[in-house]
Amino acid sequence: MAIRVKEPARGVKNRLYVELLQGMWFTLKKLLGWTDVTIEYPEEKRVVYPRFRGKHALTVDDNGRLRCLACYCCARVCPPKCIRIVAKETDDPMEKMPESYEIDLLRCAFCGLCVEACPCGALIMTEDYDFTAFSREELVMNIEKLRMDKR
């Protein structure tokens, strides 16, 4: 059984298809206006917001030593468990150092919890988002690739 739905009454303007022509005039204006909102990557890039979560970096202090103390906070909080750390002893009896520190970027969700968890500000996330590689091994970041000497 069909139910007749009450349709709104069509006025004179509708019967003369005025709205159709208004629509066509709008698109014509846009066509002749010759503007566009396209950001043409890679020549132009969108400016990222201040705390953008890109590729990670390990910072160093003024003496050139890695700030990372291998406390495992980042590895513990990481949801996909992509951070692997092997710690080693240093001369200072209170501090450790990472012997190897690997972040598997293929599993990383770029959530930023590791940066929040780091107690000494060793791990940060940069603005780098368009990194590519030709093999899976290249995207497993170790200390050499992560070390960021400035700042």
Place this chain on the structure above:
Amino acid sequence: MVVQYIVYLGVPLIFLAVVFTIVAYLSYVERKMGAFMQIRVGPNRAGPWGILQPIADAIKFLFKEDVIVDTKDKALYVFAPAIIFIATFVALAALPFGMSFSFMGINVEMNVVNISVGVLFVVAFSGIAVYGIVLGGWASGSKYPLLGAMRSAAQVLSYEVPLTLTIAIMVLTYNTFDLTKIADLQQGTLLGFLPRWGVFLQPVAFLVFIASAFAEANRIPFDLPEEESVLVSGYHTEYSSMKFAMLFMAEYGHMILASGLIVLFFLGGWHLPYINASSIVSAFAAIIPADWARLVTALLLFGVFFVKVCAVLFVYVWARWTFPRFRFDQLMSICWKVLVPVSMVDLVITAGVITWLYA
């Protein structure tokens, strides 16, 4: 003598080349115009302003993997795009595109075939395209193409009715089936100040024809059978590379055919408004020899025809990027409840007026 045959062969080949170029670049124009209408930039990587994009598409189609689905009707599946393609391009053969003239004893016919019943020829062959749609959808062996093909067949067949009625109105108005004569009858003025174009003689038929031509070519706002969001691609879904390219070219060829018919029936063909072709020839003949005057006039009038067809094609593209599409039942009710009664009444009125004026 030999030159005459070279001309008889050469003009259709040039026409074919021009039509294929227009088909290829229509896809580019559609993408670019659509992009600007949506305040974005269209293709701009393949060559300056993306002009080489159709060539890049052609290369892609050549190298793409040609998939043949595993159905029982492989022959039909492969042949269906060819049916649509052949039907559309054979119908294009009957379109005249300029003033035929003679140049130093050589007859140059500005059409591929000079058919005295050109209107019937075009209508007949564009009706054959339905076979290709239905067979292609059925032989694809999956449900989305089948749905799309059935809807498309219903749509095309339904809109053939107001299309043919409108063409009957125009044939009654011009009293001939010959497309060249129909174009030539649109010289001169009407009521003293309007050019004697079909759009002023028969405005209702013009509107009905435009609506039916959009529906015949499966263009938005009537493109439910092939819309990309609902039916994947309608009956195009299972076709890849060259077969898809043929369907693509057939759709644009159908658009060009419909635009050509609109220009010939309603927009004065290749004639300039208010100026007769013979007065252009005599104007040129005052400066250059008579043969060359005819040649120059014919080229000029071909240019006029080309510009008019391009204007109608632009309206097609403009409408495509402006309107949402009709639901299928709305589409059918527009055809049978609006266009068919209007065109029938218009046909009766036209017949009555012509009988009263000339009986």
